[in-house]
Amino acid sequence: MRHLLSAADLDRDRADSILNTAAQLATLQNRSVKKLPTLRGRTIANLFFEDSTRTRLSFEAAAKRLSADVITFTAKGSSVSKGESLKDTALTLEAMGAEVVVVRHGASGAAHRLAHSGWTQAGVINAGDGTHEHPTQALLDAYTIRDRLCAGAGNLDGLRVVIVGDVLHSRVARSNVILLGTLGAEVTLVAPPTLMPKGVESWPCQYTYDLDEALTGADAVMMLRVQAERMNAAYFPSAHEYSRSFGLTAARAQRLADHGIVLHPGPMNRGMEISADVADGPRSVVVDQVTNGVSVRMAVLYEVFGARAQVGAIGNAEVDNFIGGEPDAQG
Amino acid sequence: MTSPARVFDADDMSRVLSRIAHEIIERSRGVDDLVILGIQSRGVPLAQRIASRIEDIAGHSIPLGALDVTMYRDDVSIRGARPVGVTQVPDVGIDDQLVVLVDDVLFSGRTVRAALDALNDIGRPRSVQLAVLIDRGHRELPIRADYVGKNLPTASAESVMVRVSEIDGHDEVLLGRDDRAASVASDGYQA
Numbered sequence: 001m002r003h004l005l006s007a008a009d010l011d012r013d014r015a016d017s018i019l020n021t022a023a024q025l026a027t028l029q030n031r032s033v034k035k036l037p038t039l040r041g042r043t044i045a046n047l048f049f050e051d052s053t054r055t056r057l058s059f060e061a062a063a064k065r066l067s068a069d070v071i072t073f074t075a076k077g078s079s080v081s082k083g084e085s086l087k088d089t090a091l092t093l094e095a096m097g098a099e100v101v102v103v104r105h106g107a108s109g110a111a112h113r114l115a116h117s118g119w120t121q122a123g124v125i126n127a128g129d130g131t132h133e134h135p136t137q138a139l140l141d142a143y144t145i146r147d148r149l150c151a152g153a154g155n156l157d158g159l160r161v162v163i164v165g166d167v168l169h170s171r172v173a174r175s176n177v178i179l180l181g182t183l184g185a186e187v188t189l190v191a192p193p194t195l196m197p198k199g200v201e202s203w204p205c206q207y208t209y210d211l212d213e214a215l216t217g218a219d220a221v222m223m224l225r226v227q228a229e230r231m232n233a234a235y236f237p238s239a240h241e242y243s244r245s246f247g248l249t250a251a252r253a254q255r256l257a258d259h260g261i262v263l264h265p266g267p268m269n270r271g272m273e274i275s276a277d278v279a280d281g282p283r284s285v286v287v288d289q290v291t292n293g294v295s296v297r298m299a300v301l302y303e304v305f306g307a308r309a310q311v312g313a314i315g316n317a318e319v320d321n322f323i324g325g326e327p328d329a330q331g
Numbered sequence: 332m333t334s335p336a337r338v339f340d341a342d343d344m345s346r347v348l349s350r351i352a353h354e355i356i357e358r359s360r361g362v363d364d365l366v367i368l369g370i371q372s373r374g375v376p377l378a379q380r381i382a383s384r385i386e387d388i389a390g391h392s393i394p395l396g397a398l399d400v401t402m403y404r405d406d407v408s409i410r411g412a413r414p415v416g417v418t419q420v421p422d423v424g425i426d427d428q429l430v431v432l433v434d435d436v437l438f439s440g441r442t443v444r445a446a447l448d449a450l451n452d453i454g455r456p457r458s459v460q461l462a463v464l465i466d467r468g469h470r471e472l473p474i475r476a477d478y479v480g481k482n483l484p485t486a487s488a489e490s491v492m493v494r495v496s497e498i499d500g501h502d503e504v505l506l507g508r509d510d511r512a513a514s515v516a517s518d519g520y521q522a
Binding site for chain 1: 404406407
């Protein structure tokens with residue numbers, strides 16, 4: 001996996017492999033030394049054109065736990081036009097020796113552009129591009145669901161996951177529809193008609209405008225953040241009305257299966273898309289999502305760095321060490 | 332690949348593991364602070380078998396664990412990412428214990444180097460020893476085994492294949508010429 005640009009880059013085996021690796025890396029939390037030497041001396045650039053605290057910190061923690069060096073670049077309020085800015089920054093990072101770039105950008109397709117423009121040889125991880133995708137968020141959501149509902153192993157076959165909110169503008173929803181579908185879950189999208197994307201019929205999932213119906217018996221529900229600017233853009237009449245039809249209250253959460261869990265990518269608007277008692281209640285796995293995010297991003301960084309090996313130095317004497325041809329590396 | 336020669340059959344392997352178990356007891360003068368850690372993946376079942384033999388002789392249970400060294404290897408930049416296996420440290424921990432690492436084949440010594448680094452992050456053993464089923468030579472680091480099932484002189488182009496019933500369905504050790512290096516190299520997961 002040279003880049004991770006979209007959840008569609010992950011077939012089932014690759015996704016399972018990343019989630020399994022993440023599960024092993026998660027055991028690091030219980031150790032006194034919470035660090036691995038795997039990427040010692042390697043350089044990762046965090047390139048955040050859009051505000052993001054938790055994703056940036058999560059990637060930074062993941063990189064540091066693998067002993068990599070992290071360069072962080074935030075272009076908040078940059079006046080340079082987006083295309084040029086991305087290119088110039090990419091050239092700078094290339095010159096500084098960044099081997100993997102984690103990019104968050106307001107324009108859909110920015111990560112793809114960076115990966116395929118020839119501006120940099122670095123591996124690219126999409127940390128959110130416009131309203132397009134946020135694949136590591138989908139991976140950590142899948143990990144959290146698997147951890148809670150499948151005893152940390154196996155697959156999501158047949159699990160019913162409901163994704164609720166501003167699907168139209170949500171890269172989290174897009175990546176989750178793809179990844180959860182790949183892993184065998186049945187996804188249902190719920191949104192007001194104004195916030196349901198055009199062409200949703202062709203997506204590999206169900207959709208409905210009725211939250212109560214969708215929640216009944218579901219294994220997991222993912223509440224999407226309603227962004228303040230949408231409230232003023234006439235997508236729905238008022239915050240109160242949105243909350244009444246599409247907010248997750250304690251009464252609504254009772255419709256979930258007994259083991260049903262509640263996810264939210266954060267930051268939460270308490271009282272808007274999710275009520276405080278649900279956010280803090282026993283079904284909520286919001287804090288787990290943050291913890292799991294670090295393990296999942298470690299696994300993704302490891303995969304992307306691993307793919308760089310195969311571009312480069314294969315074919316020398318080191319190959320002798322492989323001999324055995326077994327799943328064990330002998331030595 | 333030309334047909335490989337069998338070095339050990341199941342009975343040979345069983346006898347060798349019994350001998351190693353006895354040697355561990357003999358050298359450690361009792362097994363009160365012994366912890367046995369198998370290196371993933373084929374070191375793990377071998378460690379289990381050695382531990383159960385020691386338990387039979389000593390009459391009490393021996394703390395047993397598994398060590399995955401994938402993230403401690405020095406060759407991520409060469410061989411790529413590999414699936415990470417389970418690391419399971421027994422409840423007693425390894426601090427001030429006599430840790431015996433168990434692996435199937437000792438070759439370059441790099442796996443053991445990685446295992447020693449991993450141990451360093453988990454705790455501080457009183458002493459660390461190494462038991463291997465096969466020592467095939469060609470060391471690239473100053474590392475040696477304390478307990479060796481068989482010293483097997485090999486050419487570097489040969490391959491030693493250890494099969495254990497827990498993973499492969501049967502026990503045996505084969506020595507063959509390996510012409511799969513190229514295909515292995517193209518897939519980091521096959522390492």
